[in-house]
Amino acid sequence: MTRDAGREADSGGGRDTGAAVLSVEGLTVIGRPSDVEIISGVSITVARGTILGLVGESGSGKTTLGLSLLAHCKRATEISAGRVEVAGKDLASLSERGVRELRGRAVAYIPQSPASALNPALRLRTQLREALHDASLSAADAQARVREVLGEVALPDDDGFLARYPHQLSGGQQQRVAIAMAFVGRPDVIVLDEPTTGLDVTTQAHVLETIRRMTRDYGTAGVYISHDMAVVADLADEIAVMYRGEVVERGRTDRVLADPRHSYTRRLLTAVPLLRTTGHEEGGEPEGEPLLRVAGLDAGYGRTRVLDGIDVSVHRGECVALLGESGSGKTTLSRSVAGLHRQYTGEVVFDGSPLAAGSYRRTAEQRRRVQYVFQNPYEALNPRRRVRDQILGPYRHLVGRPRDPGAVVAEALERAALSASYADRYPEQLSGGERQRVCIARAVATRPDLLICDEITSALDVSVQAEIVKLLRGLQDEGMALLFVTHNIALVSNIAQRVAVLHRGVIVEQGPVGRVMSAPEHEYTRALIADTPDFELSFAGAPERLGMAAQDRPVTGA
Amino acid sequence: MSAPVNAGVEPVTVVPRGRGAGLFRTAWGFGRTKVGAALTGLIVLIAVVGPFVAPYTPTEFVARPFETGVDGTLFGGDNRGRDVLTRFLWGGWTLLLLAGASAAIGVAAGTVVGVVAGYRRGWLDDVLMRVGDVLLAFPQLIAALLVMSIVGPKVWLIVAVIAVSHMPRVARVIREATRKVVEQDYVKAAEAVGLPRWRIMAVEILPNVTSPLLVELGLRLTYSIGVVAVLGFLGMGLQPPTADWGLMINENRQGMAVQPWAVALPVAAIAVLTIGANLITDGLSRAAIGIDRGVEK
Numbered sequence: 001m002t003r004d005a006g007r008e009a010d011s012g013g014g015r016d017t018g019a020a021v022l023s024v025e026g027l028t029v030i031g032r033p034s035d036v037e038i039i040s041g042v043s044i045t046v047a048r049g050t051i052l053g054l055v056g057e058s059g060s061g062k063t064t065l066g067l068s069l070l071a072h073c074k075r076a077t078e079i080s081a082g083r084v085e086v087a088g089k090d091l092a093s094l095s096e097r098g099v100r101e102l103r104g105r106a107v108a109y110i111p112q113s114p115a116s117a118l119n120p121a122l123r124l125r126t127q128l129r130e131a132l133h134d135a136s137l138s139a140a141d142a143q144a145r146v147r148e149v150l151g152e153v154a155l156p157d158d159d160g161f162l163a164r165y166p167h168q169l170s171g172g173q174q175q176r177v178a179i180a181m182a183f184v185g186r187p188d189v190i191v192l193d194e195p196t197t198g199l200d201v202t203t204q205a206h207v208l209e210t211i212r213r214m215t216r217d218y219g220t221a222g223v224y225i226s227h228d229m230a231v232v233a234d235l236a237d238e239i240a241v242m243y244r245g246e247v248v249e250r251g252r253t254d255r256v257l258a259d260p261r262h263s264y265t266r267r268l269l270t271a272v273p274l275l276r277t278t279g280h281e282e283g284g285e286p287e288g289e290p291l292l293r294v295a296g297l298d299a300g301y302g303r304t305r306v307l308d309g310i311d312v313s314v315h316r317g318e319c320v321a322l323l324g325e326s327g328s329g330k331t332t333l334s335r336s337v338a339g340l341h342r343q344y345t346g347e348v349v350f351d352g353s354p355l356a357a358g359s360y361r362r363t364a365e366q367r368r369r370v371q372y373v374f375q376n377p378y379e380a381l382n383p384r385r386r387v388r389d390q391i392l393g394p395y396r397h398l399v400g401r402p403r404d405p406g407a408v409v410a411e412a413l414e415r416a417a418l419s420a421s422y423a424d425r426y427p428e429q430l431s432g433g434e435r436q437r438v439c440i441a442r443a444v445a446t447r448p449d450l451l452i453c454d455e456i457t458s459a460l461d462v463s464v465q466a467e468i469v470k471l472l473r474g475l476q477d478e479g480m481a482l483l484f485v486t487h488n489i490a491l492v493s494n495i496a497q498r499v500a501v502l503h504r505g506v507i508v509e510q511g512p513v514g515r516v517m518s519a520p521e522h523e524y525t526r527a528l529i530a531d532t533p534d535f536e537l538s539f540a541g542a543p544e545r546l547g548m549a550a551q552d553r554p555v556t557g558a
Numbered sequence: 559m560s561a562p563v564n565a566g567v568e569p570v571t572v573v574p575r576g577r578g579a580g581l582f583r584t585a586w587g588f589g590r591t592k593v594g595a596a597l598t599g600l601i602v603l604i605a606v607v608g609p610f611v612a613p614y615t616p617t618e619f620v621a622r623p624f625e626t627g628v629d630g631t632l633f634g635g636d637n638r639g640r641d642v643l644t645r646f647l648w649g650g651w652t653l654l655l656l657a658g659a660s661a662a663i664g665v666a667a668g669t670v671v672g673v674v675a676g677y678r679r680g681w682l683d684d685v686l687m688r689v690g691d692v693l694l695a696f697p698q699l700i701a702a703l704l705v706m707s708i709v710g711p712k713v714w715l716i717v718a719v720i721a722v723s724h725m726p727r728v729a730r731v732i733r734e735a736t737r738k739v740v741e742q743d744y745v746k747a748a749e750a751v752g753l754p755r756w757r758i759m760a761v762e763i764l765p766n767v768t769s770p771l772l773v774e775l776g777l778r779l780t781y782s783i784g785v786v787a788v789l790g791f792l793g794m795g796l797q798p799p800t801a802d803w804g805l806m807i808n809e810n811r812q813g814m815a816v817q818p819w820a821v822a823l824p825v826a827a828i829a830v831l832t833i834g835a836n837l838i839t840d841g842l843s844r845a846a847i848g849i850d851r852g853v854e855k
Binding site: 338339340359360362364367371372374375376379380381382383384385390393394397398439442 | 744746747748751752761765766768
């Protein structure tokens with residue numbers, strides 16, 4: 001590692017843990033042409049071998065800050081003030097060439113989506129070697145270094161694996177390759193932009209463990225960007241909370257968790273759903289004829305079987321959670337119930353009468369009574385129609401032409417906790433949380449009996465998620481039954497009465513939430529509970545955290 | 559879309575956050591769009607207002623063939639001694655009308671085919687697109703010449719042939735755009751509600767493919783202008799003694815050395831029109847893909 005020695009010489013420091021290798025002072029980034037300050041006057045320092053957690057909701061400027069550490073600005077933005085120093089070098093003083101040499105060598109970046117970070121046309125061997133950025137190494141040395149790093153991220157390092165293409169790997173493996181690519185050149189600073197957002201909790205736990213170990217071993221300063229306080233609390237040594245382009249609070253992780261000083265930090269902390277393993281009401285099996293009964297359902301796409309012998313039932317006014325990781329078939333199940341997926345066999349009985357496969361073969365009344373809310377609110381609303389028309393569309397079709405359309409829209413919006421003035425807006429004028437509320441308003445406008453929620457909070461910030469959950473609980477209190485599909489076990493423990501755990505197309509465990517959380521029978525459920533990042537809160541007023549069930553908990557988020 | 563008027567509800571007090579500028583407004587922000595609009599506007603103005611301000615009728619003899627510098631004429635006489643300026647002023651609207659009509663019909667038909675093929679998929683998609691492929695195999699101009707020489711040069715036929723040749727090209731683009739939209743959940747939401755398929759296509763899909771649609775319309779208009787002008791030049795378009803730019807170029811090209819105006823004016827007009835339409839299209843497509851969009855509050 002000749003290059004390393006050189007860099008250490010001019011950084012003057014060496015790789016001792018504790019020396020600040022990254023320091024940002026008064027950094028301001030503005031957007032053109034409106035001169036909006038995207039981040040304003042941000043100062044952070046990170047020492048070798050430690051990880052700084054950069055937490056904030058979407059739009060708070062955390063990615064912009066992360067990219068500026070690589071001397072990169074998104075289109076139409078520029079750094080207008082402040083300085084960024086990496087290993088003693090001021091990034092502003094670097095030439096184009098200097099910046100190129102900096103990236104990947106001194107500062108490495110791991111993006112949110114590993115699938116888009118890896119070049120689908122290149123074999124892993126080629127990509128990893130490119131990431132080494134060192135022409136002076138012999139082929140054998142480079143190969144050895146690549147294998148060494150692959151071993152460190154717990155991936156196989158044989159030739160067969162190196163000859164693979166990215167699409168031949170799972171999401172977790174792809175992300176670990178991305179980590180390997182970042183670490184292979186022994187960077188001083190590594191920027192991680194929500195690298196585990198798209199991963200399952202069990203995979204996430206492994207990836208986080210890898211990241212933590214690698215930064216320690218390499219003496220690399222890590223900047224971990226996330227909106228999820230639970231992940232950061234687990235991982236980071238220090239936390240910086242960003243809000244509207246400013247760092248509102250900075251401190252050691254235990255201090256921030258124990259004694260948050262800024263009200264926004266407190267809001268963020270209270271918004272994280274806590275995994276509740278105890279304290280659930282004793283809920284027995286509900287009695288009587290269920291509203292929805294799914295029995296012996298097999299479903300698939302073409303010849304691929306996705307679901308196998310599913311039995312689930314939802315009673316009136318009950319919230320049943322369908323818990324599973326990506327690929328477990330939970331969306332296929334919910335879409336089959338909603339009539340969006342037709343390739344299934346088995347029985348789906350709604351209120352005593354069977355539901356046909358495919359929404360077009362169901363009666364209007366059945367379609368009215370079963371409504372579906374989609375995962376991604378950014379895709380679920382027609383961008384060319386006003387909120388009013390989006391809500392009235394299904395209503396007119398399923399219920400009939402209303403005498404007072406304004407009242408129908410206003411009432412639906414009100415049930416989704418939005419004011420009637422939203423009716424005239426277009427989706428692009430709404431935030432993610434507001435969009436999801438509009439989706440909910442559209443679904444509840446027809447007064448359904450069963451609302452299917454397909455991961456409806458996964459695209460939203462944690463603080464917004466808390467509000468949506470509160471909203472759903474209100475709807476449930478009005479007598480609506482919910483089929484709540486999610487991968488988030490902590491959320492399940494806070495909203496559902498009963499839970500069905502789906503693993504590879506089979507329900508491995510089913511029962512009242514209290515029983516499943518406190519005494520899980522299946523090892524998969526136990527693994528889920530163990531791998532979910534969690535933290536304890538001890539600051540004054542923290543018990544509210546547990547009280548997500550309490551109706552009077554303070555409104556969080558904007 | 560008839561937005562219901564709710565008289566009973568109080569007026570909206572919240573000022574909505576500014577809606578992102580529409581495609582046209584974004585496109586207007588580019589200098590090229592403005593230049594394109596000015597150029598196109600100039601030619602359209604000449605074509606529309608021309609017949610009313612022309613000093614003579616288009617078939618009136620005012621000079622000897624290819625004579626220049628005649629009193630009372632600005633650009634002299636053409637191959638038969640008719641006033642060049644008058645024929646130039648009269649000759650534009652036919653071209654614009656034919657090009658406009660064929661582009662509009664072709665794009666409309668192509669859009670319908672594209673949306674249906676993209677949304678319904680399956681055998682319908684295959685049939686529509688393979689028929690389109692067959693049509694695509696004929697070069698636009700050759701196909702037009704072939705049909706013209708068999709049936710004879712008729713105005714409706716010019717429009718029909720050009721429109722049909724546009725259709726598969728537009729259908730391809732719109733089909734791709736449709737397939738992207740169909741993946742979006744709002745289409746699935748409409749399906750879950752059981753909205754009729756034609757309404758889903760008209761209300762949910764069509765408004766969301768307008769960006770490529772407008773770009774395609776501009777592009778097809780440019781091509782139509784070219785094809786109509788070439789057909790006129792080849793004698794397969796409008797027939798003499800109609801005043802038509804394409805025809806004018808053909809009629810007067812022998813005398814180009816002594817009377818350049820009779821060729822130069824229609825050539826310049828067609829060139830300016832094509833460039834103008836292209837610039838507008840370019841502006842629209844830039845706006846559609848979001849090039850050069852800054853950060854706005």
